[in-house]
Amino acid sequence: MRVPLLDVKAQNAPLRESILAAVAKVVDAGAFILGPEVEAFEKELAARLGARRAVGLSSGTDALLVALMALGVRAGDEVVTTPFSFYATVGCVARLGARPVFADIDPKTFNLDPAAAAAACGPRTRALMPVHLFGRPASLPAVPVPVVEDSAQSIGACRLGGMASCLSFFPSKNLGAMGDGGALVTDDEAFADKVALLRAHGGKPKYVHHLVGGNFRLDAVQAAILRVKLPHLAAWTAGRRRNAERYRRLFAAASLPGEVVLPEDTPAHIYNQFVIRAPRRDALREHLRKHEIGTEVYYPLALHLQPCFADLGYRPGAFPAAERATAEALALPIYAELGEEQQSYVVEKIVAFYREGS
Numbered sequence: 001m002r003v004p005l006l007d008v009k010a011q012n013a014p015l016r017e018s019i020l021a022a023v024a025k026v027v028d029a030g031a032f033i034l035g036p037e038v039e040a041f042e043k044e045l046a047a048r049l050g051a052r053r054a055v056g057l058s059s060g061t062d063a064l065l066v067a068l069m070a071l072g073v074r075a076g077d078e079v080v081t082t083p084f085s086f087y088a089t090v091g092c093v094a095r096l097g098a099r100p101v102f103a104d105i106d107p108k109t110f111n112l113d114p115a116a117a118a119a120a121c122g123p124r125t126r127a128l129m130p131v132h133l134f135g136r137p138a139s140l141p142a143v144p145v146p147v148v149e150d151s152a153q154s155i156g157a158c159r160l161g162g163m164a165s166c167l168s169f170f171p172s173k174n175l176g177a178m179g180d181g182g183a184l185v186t187d188d189e190a191f192a193d194k195v196a197l198l199r200a201h202g203g204k205p206k207y208v209h210h211l212v213g214g215n216f217r218l219d220a221v222q223a224a225i226l227r228v229k230l231p232h233l234a235a236w237t238a239g240r241r242r243n244a245e246r247y248r249r250l251f252a253a254a255s256l257p258g259e260v261v262l263p264e265d266t267p268a269h270i271y272n273q274f275v276i277r278a279p280r281r282d283a284l285r286e287h288l289r290k291h292e293i294g295t296e297v298y299y300p301l302a303l304h305l306q307p308c309f310a311d312l313g314y315r316p317g318a319f320p321a322a323e324r325a326t327a328e329a330l331a332l333p334i335y336a337e338l339g340e341e342q343q344s345y346v347v348e349k350i351v352a353f354y355r356e357g358s
């Protein structure tokens with residue numbers, strides 16, 4: 001048996017005709033930049049997420065960047081965030097010349113530890129950026145600074161009521177485009193207007209530039225595809241949650257050794273990834289690869305130890321919980337179309353690895 005980490009084709013195949021028809025509509029209309037498809041998608045997305053506004057953007061990365069730009073984050077400012085995330089979370093802070101300030105994670109949730117995050121806030125803090133990692137909502141401390149949520153992996157998981165929630169439609173996300181895409185969701189109309197202005201070079205009317213923005217637009221073709229896919233998001237998320245439950249049941253029945261820790265459930269978890277903690281993680285991964293089971297390490301190197309952030313001066317040991325997670329975390333296949341037989345096979349091979357020691 002072969003079990004890939006993700007099978008985007010299985011998700012897209014039943015929608016093939018509707019997607020091609022939606023793309024054909026855009027081609028026939030000849031409106032490729034913003035326009036009616038993007039506007040309609042923004043309305044449908046905001047309604048689906050119970051937010052006042054959604055602004056379609058070119059990627060999750062650009063959603064984070066433009067959120068910080070709209071808050072006026074610049075050189076000399078600090079942004080408090082997690083050292084255990086995808087690089088983009090912190091890259092956006094550094095690209096604006098601001099300083100990322102890290103706080104350690106809660107080892108149980110892989111998310112920012114709220115007390116550590118509060119302690120990291122100081123007089124120069126301009127924003128707090130929690131990441132709802134793997135689809136699990138982070139809990140937040142009460143801090144007197146705007147909150148920009150990195151919700152790239154957690155569409156539809158509860159919103160915390162921050163200033164902005166930034167989404168990614170990278171194809172592996174619960175709602176995936178057929179290329180890059182992202183959005184910023186907010187209840188603040190003025191903030192949404194500012195983000196919309198920044199995404200088109202700050203120009204309004206055209207060629208009169210009030211703000212220094214960029215080209216952060218969502219493509220009309222991607223918006224049209226996302227409009228076909230959005231109505232299925234709830235079912236796909238339910239499928240991921242069902243599969244998470246099934247892993248729990250299968251692992252319990254197979255007497256998984258105590259050292260392996262499954263992710264704790266919470267009703268809002270949307271399982272963009274199902275990440276276990278595994279001793280001898282790399283050897284386990286190799287064992288699973290030999291049995292044609294796809295896994296991934298999110299993330300093998302903490303952000304405070306990335307070579308590009310060496311000038312921030314962090315040393316190994318600064319954030320022990322995050323560093324330990326980089327050595328133990330392993331993502332297993334969890335996509336909605338995964339079958340029970342495939343999951344049983346994954347569980348069987350993991351249990352055999354620990355029982356037989358290889």
Ligand SMILES: Cc1ncc(COP(=O)(O)O)c(C=O)c1O
Nearest residue numbers: 059060061086088152168169170
């Ligand atoms: C936590 C996190 N932040 C930001 C991003 C960036 O999103 P994108 O790839 O759409 O730029 C991603 C995903 O790739 C992510 O997982």
